[in-house]
Amino acid sequence: MKSRNSLTEKVETILASLPAERRHLVLFLHRVQQELGYIPGEALRMAADYFAVSPAEVYGLVTFYSAFRLKPGCRHEITVCQGTACHVRGAPELAAELSRLLGVRPGQENPEKGVSLRTVNCLGCCALAPVVVVDGEYKGRVQKEQVPKILEKLTVKT
């Protein structure tokens, strides 16, 4: 019961921290995931209440966008966009380099290194292609040569 209350408080704090003019469902869910590493069921229920939509609609949204996760995962999560714009600007090479350095294939986790690697089909910011998301932070126009430095900042051993 205590952890549920604490989780509720965290989610309420996240909601309150959003500027009123930017309070919308997707941004809220994005912030929850950024802060907690995933979107707990409690946050889905609270989002439905606050934004006056059905829990099924919130759930549908979260499961539609593969960038959202409903379960806690690794300490660090790296997502490489493989949509068309990113693909033609070098995303496959980025994914291959991340895969090589982390010792995981896209869609896998390396619990020893505390990192997971995923790919998605467009993050909605194609002008920044190729895009990599590291722990919720979007990085645009990423070059393969930058990958070791990105991992270094995460203190992920390669």
Ligand code: FES
């Ligand atoms: S294709 Fe990568 S952000 Fe759209």
